[in-house]
Amino acid sequence: MTPDQKAPVCVLGTGLIGGSLLRAAVGAGYDAWGYNRSEAGAQAARADGFDVTGDLLGVLNRAVDTDALIVVAVPMPAVDHILAEVATFAPRCSLTDVVSVKAPVAEAVRRHGLAARYVGGHPMAGTSESGWAATDPGLFRDAVWAVGVDEGTHPEPWLRVARLALACDAVVTPVVADEHDRAVARISHLPHVLAEALAVAGAAGGDLALGLAAGSFRDGTRVAATAPDLVRAICEPNATALLDVLEETLTVLGAARDSLRDEGTLVDLVEAGHDGRERYATAQRWEITDIRPGDHNWREALREAGQRGGVITELD
Amino acid sequence: MTPDQKAPVCVLGTGLIGGSLLRAAVGAGYDAWGYNRSEAGAQAARADGFDVTGDLLGVLNRAVDTDALIVVAVPMPAVDHILAEVATFAPRCSLTDVVSVKAPVAEAVRRHGLAARYVGGHPMAGTSESGWAATDPGLFRDAVWAVGVDEGTHPEPWLRVARLALACDAVVTPVVADEHDRAVARISHLPHVLAEALAVAGAAGGDLALGLAAGSFRDGTRVAATAPDLVRAICEPNATALLDVLEETLTVLGAARDSLRDEGTLVDLVEAGHDGRERYATAQRWEITDIRPGDHNWREALREAGQRGGVITELD
Numbered sequence: 001m002t003p004d005q006k007a008p009v010c011v012l013g014t015g016l017i018g019g020s021l022l023r024a025a026v027g028a029g030y031d032a033w034g035y036n037r038s039e040a041g042a043q044a045a046r047a048d049g050f051d052v053t054g055d056l057l058g059v060l061n062r063a064v065d066t067d068a069l070i071v072v073a074v075p076m077p078a079v080d081h082i083l084a085e086v087a088t089f090a091p092r093c094s095l096t097d098v099v100s101v102k103a104p105v106a107e108a109v110r111r112h113g114l115a116a117r118y119v120g121g122h123p124m125a126g127t128s129e130s131g132w133a134a135t136d137p138g139l140f141r142d143a144v145w146a147v148g149v150d151e152g153t154h155p156e157p158w159l160r161v162a163r164l165a166l167a168c169d170a171v172v173t174p175v176v177a178d179e180h181d182r183a184v185a186r187i188s189h190l191p192h193v194l195a196e197a198l199a200v201a202g203a204a205g206g207d208l209a210l211g212l213a214a215g216s217f218r219d220g221t222r223v224a225a226t227a228p229d230l231v232r233a234i235c236e237p238n239a240t241a242l243l244d245v246l247e248e249t250l251t252v253l254g255a256a257r258d259s260l261r262d263e264g265t266l267v268d269l270v271e272a273g274h275d276g277r278e279r280y281a282t283a284q285r286w287e288i289t290d291i292r293p294g295d296h297n298w299r300e301a302l303r304e305a306g307q308r309g310g311v312i313t314e315l316d
Numbered sequence: 317m318t319p320d321q322k323a324p325v326c327v328l329g330t331g332l333i334g335g336s337l338l339r340a341a342v343g344a345g346y347d348a349w350g351y352n353r354s355e356a357g358a359q360a361a362r363a364d365g366f367d368v369t370g371d372l373l374g375v376l377n378r379a380v381d382t383d384a385l386i387v388v389a390v391p392m393p394a395v396d397h398i399l400a401e402v403a404t405f406a407p408r409c410s411l412t413d414v415v416s417v418k419a420p421v422a423e424a425v426r427r428h429g430l431a432a433r434y435v436g437g438h439p440m441a442g443t444s445e446s447g448w449a450a451t452d453p454g455l456f457r458d459a460v461w462a463v464g465v466d467e468g469t470h471p472e473p474w475l476r477v478a479r480l481a482l483a484c485d486a487v488v489t490p491v492v493a494d495e496h497d498r499a500v501a502r503i504s505h506l507p508h509v510l511a512e513a514l515a516v517a518g519a520a521g522g523d524l525a526l527g528l529a530a531g532s533f534r535d536g537t538r539v540a541a542t543a544p545d546l547v548r549a550i551c552e553p554n555a556t557a558l559l560d561v562l563e564e565t566l567t568v569l570g571a572a573r574d575s576l577r578d579e580g581t582l583v584d585l586v587e588a589g590h591d592g593r594e595r596y597a598t599a600q601r602w603e604i605t606d607i608r609p610g611d612h613n614w615r616e617a618l619r620e621a622g623q624r625g626g627v628i629t630e631l632d
Contacts, residue, residue, distance in 0.1 A: 187532075190518075197568050199596065201564060209503050212460055224593035246569065249514075257562050266512075
């Protein structure tokens, strides 16, 4: 494959993320097709002109025949089953995924003997909707797409995955699985947990409280509208990292409670929170330009750049 | 005053809420003017064609001369000082406020001997911005405006306040101070506290976590961008009610932590949260049409209707 070739893409699972990826890849000129377990979802995709079926074996055979990149785009609880099929029918294809945690997927990939051509992936995009009807080829525009640089990752599949992310109009953040999982516990899974808790607290106030609710409650509970099974599939596989940051947050909230009760003030929490939000709002992405996948120590160099907020916006 | 008369309106404090109210009232045909402590804020309002000065005595004298409704629109920490001036220079004017808590304002009003013509108010609208530059005459469109029906409230000033709220395109929820304060602790003050805690947790993840942050973190921390002094002025005066719901939420989050640690699941939290958000998203406002202020037992009847989600959308 020359650098500008667009290798075929085989998407396993055409829900919100996988379906949007399929649409974006086709829109970018890739030969891309998909599998969906539910026939209704596959039909909806076909009605929109996309090549999606419920025939997993056929889809995987086509991937083998065309040396496609296989993208696992099912929720974590379904990953093991899908990888077993990949290991049986397409064990030598390049492989990535768009699942919300990386270490458990990498572990499953190793268990199925698929590690050699695997590169972890996670586009940081989504809505509270799900299914084909919610798919959007522009979902990844300006989004960050985490692409794994774990030990043993090979440059050729890495470049395929990174090029696909860029073709979807995302930017690439290189990251290793454990650091990814700890980071998303903070900025994706904890937001889910707090949104659920806020929704519980509001509803406990009955019609009066819900009737008085305005922007802060609406925004603070938005992701609690996500289907419960999906929230659990996102958060529960990352239990270890989520427990750490949840414990940390319980400590922060407990200290705020004590301060409000004993001294009538929330000053420490409010100032630290404002600083944190400011840091987020003013954070600048910077472009990683000087590290070529395959060069000496490329994975470690990319990892270190990603830790400092660097992203890849183009590859030659 | 006949029912369709628009009594003059004197706004004390022309920040985000007071300034937007002034703009909306003038837009609705009211004779309205304002006072602002900061000369820069008053000048900005004048530059936009509004009658705002730093001369509190002059502003209050004009309120007395025209029998205006005085609207206290300063943060809670400044309420006592403003009420002292009102008690000295305009003690017989009708009086309302737009402060985020109601029991502490009512207590201050009583202390200054102004209770007879006072009606508590709180428009449930805002942004994370503040000051005249952020004002918007459409800020209250379709918003809920809580209007107090506490014991001793007189129908004539009540109707003035409710008519002003409707003229600003809001709907009116009748509520007593204590119930208001407990409700807003749940749907306004707790969202602030959780947003601050989430921003702290995200920032603790450094550039990598903040770089991976997407919609759930952005929405969940939005109100943490509010100026810290303003957040404290909103939340701290409601400490009692906020402490209750914060304690409740610590219990809910602690149970979720235990369940995730011991059983690997967030099922109880996620399902309850989803139910709460659904209840919020599907809540229907219904119109209170059969209760006339001044009728027998009108305050209690309005209070009970407000508890059940009723709103007033017009007054004849």
